[in-house]
Amino acid sequence: MGRAPCCDKANVKKGPWSPEEDFKLKSYIDQHGTGNNWIALPQKIGLKRCGKSCRLRWLNYLRPNIKHGGFTEEEDNIICSLYISIGSRWSIIAAQLPGRTDNDIKNYWNTRLKKKLLGRHRKSSSRRVPITGQEPEGEDAFDLQNLSNSALERLQLHMQLQTLQNPFSLYNNPALWPKLNHLQHMMIETLDSLDQNPALNLSAPPALGQEDSIKIPFQFDPKSGDLGTEMVEQNPVLVNDGFAAAAAGENLQTVGDDEFDCFKEMGSAGRENFAWWCDEFEVKSTSSSSWDSTAVIHQSDDHVYGDYGMSF
DNA sequence: AATACTAGCAACCGCGTTTGT
DNA sequence: AACAAACGCGGTTGCTAGTAT
Structure with missing residues (x-):
């Protein structure tokens, strides 16, 4: 028995x-x-609809x-974030986004924005050579082209951001790739569990014990292109998964210019665009674990969750 | 010029949530 | 509290125009 039409x-x-x-309805x-x-x-109005x-x-x-149409760069950024x-x-x-409809944004994302972002990432990542010297098995050892679900897409987009923010992160360290699938699963599971429990998703990140934190030696500034010298807090999940040493940089290899191809490919407008985006991330996620991007909207977009009757 | 393919978009469908009784 | 009706959302489908072969 299905629901009545x-x-x-x-x-x-x-x-x-x-x-x-249209005239009748309007x-x-x-x-x-x-x-x-x-x-x-x-x-009431005699429409057979x-x-x-x-x-x-x-x-x-x-x-x-x-x-309709004519999405601006700023709107792109908001949608992506x-x-x-x-x-x-x-x-x-x-x-x-005042004046935009959910359907319009959904179509825009599915047909253009997603391809624009994921396409660029795939292009740059496909040129990486593993530290072992071995090619991944097939084109897609770590190619995410078969991604189909939302969580995985979000993961991939987030990885792209991580790459831009910190090219020495494990995302850019091929030595860690063979374990990345497991990490992906963990992250996906986490994303999914957060999806199923909005209360968790919207709460502040859990407090981390000092022993849970790890530090990595550099932080890349996408705006200036500089590498900072401060130690940077890194994702405790990696520690728990046995990635601490690797993530802390022990196996870092010299990173060639290719790692920055994604910047070379961008025009100045694109770089400024990503700088804005990364800046938003940096400002809004300083108190969270690096991959917990829920923090992006915690501060400036409290009203996002007005529909859910939540406050922070 | 004809056909096949692709991208973009409008609209529909199914189902979870909310509201009213 | 329980149920039904209506709403609202996200995923999917199908049509059309543009492009490639």
Whole structure:
């Protein structure tokens, strides 16, 4: 027994909306509002449409101040940051971009933005040579091209950010790659568990004992291109997984210029764009473990979670 | 010029959540 | 408290226009 259909499918028109239908719907809502009953609305105005279809048409196209296309760099950044942080919560992301609809953002992400970002990362990562001198088995030993789920995409995007922020991190240390799959699984599981428990996701990162912290010797500044000399706190998960020594730099090899190809490929606008992005990460995640990107929205975007009635 | 392929987008569908009774 | 109806969201589908062969 499935759920009862929301309308009489046999007597409901489907497919693209005609200008006449748009006019009927828009003029009615302009005068009377939606009446908080989308199911009854099409009958009132003589439209052979499902109530859900009317709602979608209104929200995505007919309501005032809707913007289509022409996404700006800043909007791209917001979408990327939020996607990495909270995943495919398109309605929440859309709430941060006035005039944009969740459907529009979802389509934009799926058809353009994702390819733009992941494509660049794949290109740069594919040129890496393992420290062992052995080629990965096949093109895809660590190629994430088969990624299909949200968590994995977020992981990959986050790894790209890590690469930009700190080219000496384990993401750029091929010696660690054979274990990376396990790490990926751990991270994915964590992301998924956070997805299933928003309360965890939104809470402050757990306090870390001193013995849990590790430090790595450098921090790359994507804006200046400089390598700092301060020791930098690094992800305690790596410690627990036995990566402490490696992550602390013991097996670091000389990193060639190729590691910075991703910058070379960027125009100045792209570099500034990523600098802005990384800056946001740096400012907003200083108190969190490095891969806990939920911190990105903790400070400036408290209202993101207004829908959930949460505060920080 | 015809056909195949691809990307972009609008709309639909199913299901979890919220609201009303 | 339990149930049903409606809402809202995210994933998916299908159409169309543009591009490649």
